[in-house]
Amino acid sequence: MAVSKEIKVPNIGEFTDVDVIEVHVSTGDSIVLEDPLITLETEKAALDVPAPASGRVDKVAVTVGDTVSEGSLILTITAAEHLAKDAEPVVDTLVATELSPPVKSQNVAPEVAGEFSGRVDIETDLLVLGAGPGGYTAAFRAADLGLDVTLVERWPTLGGVCLNVGCIPSKTLLHAAKVIEDAEAMNEFGIRFGTPEIDLGALREWKNQIVGRLTDGLDRLAKQRKIHVVQGIGRFLSPNHLRIESEQGEQVIGLKRCIIAAGSESATLAGLPNDPRIMDSTDSLELTELPETLLVIGGGIIGLEMATVYDALGVKVSVVELTDTLMPGVDRDLVRPLEKRIAARYSEILKGTRVTEVVAEDAGLRVTFDGTGAPKSQVFSRILVAVGRSANGIRIDATKAGIAVTDQGIIPVDRQMRTNVPHIFAIGDIVGEPMLAHKATHEGKVAAEVAAGRKRAFDARAIPSVAYTDPEIAWVGVTELEAKADGIDYGKGVFPWAASGRSLALNRDDGMTRILFDNVSGRVIGAGIVGPHAGDLIAELVLAIELGADAEDVGLTIHPHPTLSETVAMAAEAFDGTLTDLYIPKRR
Numbered sequence: 001m002a003v004s005k006e007i008k009v010p011n012i013g014e015f016t017d018v019d020v021i022e023v024h025v026s027t028g029d030s031i032v033l034e035d036p037l038i039t040l041e042t043e044k045a046a047l048d049v050p051a052p053a054s055g056r057v058d059k060v061a062v063t064v065g066d067t068v069s070e071g072s073l074i075l076t077i078t079a080a081e082h083l084a085k086d087a088e089p090v091v092d093t094l095v096a097t098e099l100s101p102p103v104k105s106q107n108v109a110p111e112v113a114g115e116f117s118g119r120v121d122i123e124t125d126l127l128v129l130g131a132g133p134g135g136y137t138a139a140f141r142a143a144d145l146g147l148d149v150t151l152v153e154r155w156p157t158l159g160g161v162c163l164n165v166g167c168i169p170s171k172t173l174l175h176a177a178k179v180i181e182d183a184e185a186m187n188e189f190g191i192r193f194g195t196p197e198i199d200l201g202a203l204r205e206w207k208n209q210i211v212g213r214l215t216d217g218l219d220r221l222a223k224q225r226k227i228h229v230v231q232g233i234g235r236f237l238s239p240n241h242l243r244i245e246s247e248q249g250e251q252v253i254g255l256k257r258c259i260i261a262a263g264s265e266s267a268t269l270a271g272l273p274n275d276p277r278i279m280d281s282t283d284s285l286e287l288t289e290l291p292e293t294l295l296v297i298g299g300g301i302i303g304l305e306m307a308t309v310y311d312a313l314g315v316k317v318s319v320v321e322l323t324d325t326l327m328p329g330v331d332r333d334l335v336r337p338l339e340k341r342i343a344a345r346y347s348e349i350l351k352g353t354r355v356t357e358v359v360a361e362d363a364g365l366r367v368t369f370d371g372t373g374a375p376k377s378q379v380f381s382r383i384l385v386a387v388g389r390s391a392n393g394i395r396i397d398a399t400k401a402g403i404a405v406t407d408q409g410i411i412p413v414d415r416q417m418r419t420n421v422p423h424i425f426a427i428g429d430i431v432g433e434p435m436l437a438h439k440a441t442h443e444g445k446v447a448a449e450v451a452a453g454r455k456r457a458f459d460a461r462a463i464p465s466v467a468y469t470d471p472e473i474a475w476v477g478v479t480e481l482e483a484k485a486d487g488i489d490y491g492k493g494v495f496p497w498a499a500s501g502r503s504l505a506l507n508r509d510d511g512m513t514r515i516l517f518d519n520v521s522g523r524v525i526g527a528g529i530v531g532p533h534a535g536d537l538i539a540e541l542v543l544a545i546e547l548g549a550d551a552e553d554v555g556l557t558i559h560p561h562p563t564l565s566e567t568v569a570m571a572a573e574a575f576d577g578t579l580t581d582l583y584i585p586k587r588r
């Protein structure tokens, strides 16, 4: 018996008589659950009405230019389960599933998906591919919302790059570096510890213990939520099937929905010899030895953080960066104190310089440079290649699921974290910059909630970035470089830490807090901080941007004294003209 179903406009909040601006289907089309049927335009935004069921379109009842309200007929379909059967039509009514917050669709051409009709070993409501900060957060949230979740991870521990070979081990070693440097700095002021003895094995063990504590914790949290964790390398076979390869063999998982959280890998440089003395960030965290000299290729965050560690441990560090600046894209006034400090400590900082050749010799790695002011070739004991990260979209055969993937392996998504395949979401590094753990976790929650039928979208106004170098550099929102390039009418409040009692008590006077304000609305639009704990301090300014705070909101908030956090209020007061801790001539 063929069943004809009517699909009607769902609840669209307070809106009535909204315009139909696009009709995505025609009579005879096959549609699958969640395919966009029509796009409506309200005074606030455009929103898609997704299909509440799969099937074949029998008749489209609306055209572009029509106005519709809740309950208006959009189209009739023959549901997929009845397509093959032949009998009298019975009319049934479906209202499209609750609309999610308005999102613009990606407008990317779907790839041709693969097909799979073989044996399926596990069936799951929601498959999460990759157990990094994005994946485990998505899996946990989805399980908390009642979905049956299978989490696939190729590594033996959960936590992804961040916990295993990224944020946590690097920050552990950076703490060790800080202790050494702080102790060293006190020499001048009457406390002398002597040269530190470094037991690399013990240091490595301490770092591993911290990582282990966190990853064990994730295991427990997954078990408590009854998440089915499958270890193995997952690759798509079709939009609803993933093949898992592991030492135990192969299995196929059938999925109704999927969240891809397969992250990224260290980018490599072509033409380098295969030599264990050439490290990526993961190797460098292993601390297998302390080389006499280290060349860090890449003056970005990861390279400079690891340079900080190796320098503190007594290695002679050089840095080579292709562009004319360290940390390209970050405001120069923020990077300057770091550059000044490391210029005095490192053997060399080569900017605007390209590495053209590396030759493995017995004595070390001979490196040839090119660029204005490039030195002659030099030999280094080890090299760390830190030239960025590449997203894993191609490596997981995403195109076999019909998912659009860029040449760089990035999977485009909309604000609901949905790919061009409606039941498949993607989050974290695999969806592109900024490749940061806190972005991945937030996206993970959004994807899990949307997959569970909730109305959610990624609508953060700002994502902070931090370089945990010494000094730390943190920034959020609009940079001054961007404000100038975009012609934004902005003003700034700056507070130099040389005037902060707490900063001087920490024996540091090289920091700065700088806030950018929109001159029209008065609101905070961006901020940068350089100095110890900048990464913690920036959180207040992220909140200021989220809440639409202005200089008075920040300046009139009482900050504890003496803290570095006062510098945030004082930068706001500097803009507002109410700062008393410095003399700033009045702006006319």
Ligand SMILES: Cc1cc2nc3c(=O)[nH]c(=O)nc-3n(C[C@H](O)[C@H](O)[C@H](O)COP(=O)(O)OP(=O)(O)OC[C@H]3O[C@@H](n4cnc5c(N)ncnc54)[C@H](O)[C@@H]3O)c2cc1C
Pocket: 129, 130, 131, 132, 133, 134, 135, 152, 153, 154, 155, 159, 160, 161, 162, 163, 165, 166, 167, 168, 170, 232, 233, 234, 235, 261, 262, 263, 264, 281, 282, 302, 392, 395, 396, 427, 428, 429, 430, 435, 436, 437, 438, 439, 440, 468
């Ligand atoms: C040295 C270093 C330091 C960093 N420091 C910071 C920091 O301080 N702060 C910060 O915010 N970010 C930092 N990052 C970046 C941060 O680690 C990433 O942004 C974050 O881990 C991304 O999370 P994710 O969930 O998207 O992916 P990932 O953490 O990359 O996790 C992806 C997971 O998917 C798994 N996987 C991939 N392919 C498959 C497959 N085919 N089958 C099964 N499993 C698969 C991987 O094994 C991995 O566990 C750092 C990165 C590095 C390398």
